[in-house]
Amino acid sequence: MTRLAAGDYxxxxxxxxxxxxxxxxxxxxxxxxxxxxxVRDGITAWQNADYASAVAIWRPLAERxxxxxxxxxxQAYRLGRGVTVDLAQAQKWLxxxxxxxxxxxxxxxxxxxxxxxxxxxxxxxxxxxxxxGDPRAMLVYGTALFNGDGVPRDPLMAxxxxxxxxxxxxEPAKTTLAEMDKVLPVDVRRRAVEIALxxxxxxxxxxxxxxxxxxxxxVAAKPAVPPAVKAKPVATPSAAASPNQxxxxxxxxxxxxxxxxxxxxxxxxxxxSGALAGHRPFYVAAGAVTRLQVGPYPSRxxxxxxxxSLKGQACFPVEAK
Numbered sequence: 001m002t003r004l005a006a007g008d009y010x011x012x013x014x015x016x017x018x019x020x021x022x023x024x025x026x027x028x029x030x031x032x033x034x035x036x037x038x039v040r041d042g043i044t045a046w047q048n049a050d051y052a053s054a055v056a057i058w059r060p061l062a063e064r065x066x067x068x069x070x071x072x073x074x075q076a077y078r079l080g081r082g083v084t085v086d087l088a089q090a091q092k093w094l095x096x097x098x099x100x101x102x103x104x105x106x107x108x109x110x111x112x113x114x115x116x117x118x119x120x121x122x123x124x125x126x127x128x129x130x131x132x133g134d135p136r137a138m139l140v141y142g143t144a145l146f147n148g149d150g151v152p153r154d155p156l157m158a159x160x161x162x163x164x165x166x167x168x169x170x171e172p173a174k175t176t177l178a179e180m181d182k183v184l185p186v187d188v189r190r191r192a193v194e195i196a197l198x199x200x201x202x203x204x205x206x207x208x209x210x211x212x213x214x215x216x217x218x219v220a221a222k223p224a225v226p227p228a229v230k231a232k233p234v235a236t237p238s239a240a241a242s243p244n245q246x247x248x249x250x251x252x253x254x255x256x257x258x259x260x261x262x263x264x265x266x267x268x269x270x271x272x273s274g275a276l277a278g279h280r281p282f283y284v285a286a287g288a289v290t291r292l293q294v295g296p297y298p299s300r301x302x303x304x305x306x307x308x309s310l311k312g313q314a315c316f317p318v319e320a321k
Contacts, residue, residue, distance in 0.1 A: 103134055106132075158180070252300055265292040
């Protein structure tokens with residue numbers, strides 16, 4: 001009998017090739033797959049000033065319903081880091097996060113709406129956050145209750161909210177509480193404090209106890225507390241100085257917007273130059289946009305008060321670099 005060499009069997013070369021392919025495929029599938037990106041990865045990129053990468057990480061997570069990612073993406077649009085400043089997009093993502101129960105998103109969305117003049121909508125979110133113990137929300141909502149702006153006047157609950165905010169160390173709340181002390185009777189204040197203590201026991205201040213699940217740190221600075229609705233009889237929460245007080249020095253400015261053309265920024269400054277007398281514009285290049293900032297102001301409070309004087313104009317304090 002003729003003995004055939006291995007290479008003489010029909011299809012043997014194909015069999016050898018197939019085996020090599022199977023081996024190679026198995027080896028490839030056995031190698032560890034790249035771990036999916038997390039919100040924390042985005043925060044790391046943000047902290048390294050790689051804002052575009054942070055946004056790229058958060059966007060798909062936010063689209064899949066991650067409340068932390070949606071909050072951080074909204075902050076990126078609000079600040080113009082990794083993306084062009086777009087307050088409509090900021091509102092969209094903050095609202096998505098807020099509806100999922102994210103406390104910082106509820107407060108930030110409320111303050112953003114408040115600052116833009118949409119105060120009825122703002123107070124809806126600020127009330128939700130105030131009931132959960134956020135100090136900024138309690139200050140603004142409490143002052144609205146005191147003044148009866150957008151909500152029925154309720155000095156008792158106003159004092160309860162503001163006193164809880166002050167107890168958490170928020171300086172503008174301490175100032176507002178002192179003004180309330182001047183006009184509210186002692187018995188009203190005493191009952192309000194009892195309510196505040198009861199509420200604080202029911203809903204501890206954010207961060208006062210471990211969360212049920214670990215959550216990553218937030219990435220962006222929280223917006224300043226906007227002034228509440230009336231200057232009288234209660235001082236506005238952030239108005240420690242007159243909004244038009246002339247300052248020749250200070251590290252604070254107010255930012256009124258970001259524009260693809262510098263001429264648009266210059267036009268907006270001309271519109272408000274009278275209201276901002278004594279303060280000069282700064283046209284800050286940020287990639288393809290120009291940010292309009294006006295200052296200087298001696299403190300965040302003075303800058304926030306200046307924003308309050310610009311009715312209907314989006315505005316927030318920024319620290320000059």
